[in-house]
Amino acid sequence: MIEYLVFAAAFGLLLLGLHRKVIARVQLRPGPPVWQEILHALKFSFKSTWVPKTASATLYVGVVLIGIGIWSAALFVVLAGESILILFAIYMLHKVVEHGFGLSSGSPYGKFGGVRSVISAASEIPLFVTIAAIYLFTGSLLLRDIIAYQEVHGPLLLIVPPVAIAMYLVILSKMPYGPFSIVESKELVSGYKTEHFGVWRAGIAVIDGTKTFVLLYAFVLIFIGAVPFSLALAIMTLVLVSLSFVCAITPMLSPFDSVTIQGLITGLMLVYVGYLWWVMP
Amino acid sequence: MKRTTVTYGLAASALAIAAAWAALAAALIPLFAAETVIVIAFPVLVLFLALRWRAPGGEEDIPFIGY
Numbered sequence: 001m002i003e004y005l006v007f008a009a010a011f012g013l014l015l016l017g018l019h020r021k022v023i024a025r026v027q028l029r030p031g032p033p034v035w036q037e038i039l040h041a042l043k044f045s046f047k048s049t050w051v052p053k054t055a056s057a058t059l060y061v062g063v064v065l066i067g068i069g070i071w072s073a074a075l076f077v078v079l080a081g082e083s084i085l086i087l088f089a090i091y092m093l094h095k096v097v098e099h100g101f102g103l104s105s106g107s108p109y110g111k112f113g114g115v116r117s118v119i120s121a122a123s124e125i126p127l128f129v130t131i132a133a134i135y136l137f138t139g140s141l142l143l144r145d146i147i148a149y150q151e152v153h154g155p156l157l158l159i160v161p162p163v164a165i166a167m168y169l170v171i172l173s174k175m176p177y178g179p180f181s182i183v184e185s186k187e188l189v190s191g192y193k194t195e196h197f198g199v200w201r202a203g204i205a206v207i208d209g210t211k212t213f214v215l216l217y218a219f220v221l222i223f224i225g226a227v228p229f230s231l232a233l234a235i236m237t238l239v240l241v242s243l244s245f246v247c248a249i250t251p252m253l254s255p256f257d258s259v260t261i262q263g264l265i266t267g268l269m270l271v272y273v274g275y276l277w278w279v280m281p
Numbered sequence: 282m283k284r285t286t287v288t289y290g291l292a293a294s295a296l297a298i299a300a301a302w303a304a305l306a307a308a309l310i311p312l313f314a315a316e317t318v319i320v321i322a323f324p325v326l327v328l329f330l331a332l333r334w335r336a337p338g339g340e341e342d343i344p345f346i347g348y
Binding site: 001002005044045046047048049061064065066067068069072073076080198199200202203206 | 298302305312315316319320321323324325327328330331332334335
């Protein structure tokens with residue numbers, strides 16, 4: 001099982017490296033090598049490391065452990081075909097982790113990153129709408145039931161494309177360098193990650209890699225269904241490249257604009273799910 | 282953190298993962314129990330492996346806290 005975790009973290013980091021590469025090429029820059037994020041994780045692992053004097057040591061270290069733990073649990077939930085409600089609860093916990101990262105260090109940059117992670121909770125609301133719409137069709141929130149439904153009726157991507165778009169936007173809001181990446185924007189240095197350096201930053205790299213893998217794999221399973229694993233990896237890569245294109249050509253929004261747009265998306269999705277609920281027998 | 286503490290932490294997490302894997306293979310514990318052990322031990326393994334590998338030295342400092 002640990003091999004799944006190592007593979008997910010490494011492949012996720014590779015995808016994040018590809019993300020940076022695609023953004024750079026779209027912007028006519030050479031960009032870093034695709035494996036740059038893996039090299040970063042290794043590099044940070046042998047840097048000098050300590051806890052800043054201003055930090056709350058327990059929280060400062062604890063959030064790194066919790067972050068790796070929750071995304072490890074999320075991977076097992078997806079692999080076991082368990083409830084997507086658990087998966088999205090873990091997604092919400094990640095918000096608490098981001099907030100903890102920001103507040104634990106004593107740095108104002110980190111604190112602003114943490115505060116922004118709270119206000120960007122608007123990006124999670126489309127998740128609930130996604131869950132509601134999926135339940136209307138499949139009658140279950142278990143991933144294995146959703147997959148079984150798609151084997152009979154075809155991919156949910158074709159049945160309820162607006163719901164797939166909503167989850168796509170949720171994943172987009174978690175991608176670095178994207179229009180909704182206000183928690184780590186450049187005016188905050190690295191946002192909530194600013195004061196986590198050395199080994200702690202290597203831990204963040206493992207969190208980011210696993211998170212990227214889990215979200216993209218869950219997207220494939222929920223909206224396309226059971227496909228051979230190699231094909232799932234190829235589809236995940238395609239989805240990521242499309243996200244990279246969006247990130248490359250879209251400026252980062254101001255925090256208020258980001259929340260407003262995510263709120264509007266949620267409103268549209270609520271109307272759509274309300275319509276589905278009204279017309280469905 | 283002292284190097285011996287890091288070594289003990291690393292060994293404990295590696296042993297926990299190996300024990301969970303072996304117990305699952307021998308059908309002594311269910312899958313979710315093995316996964317629970319790994320979810321707890323894997324983060325410790327990652328951090329303590331890196332802490333053991335890190336460069337020595339470094340004084341505690343105060344980050345930039347504004348003008």
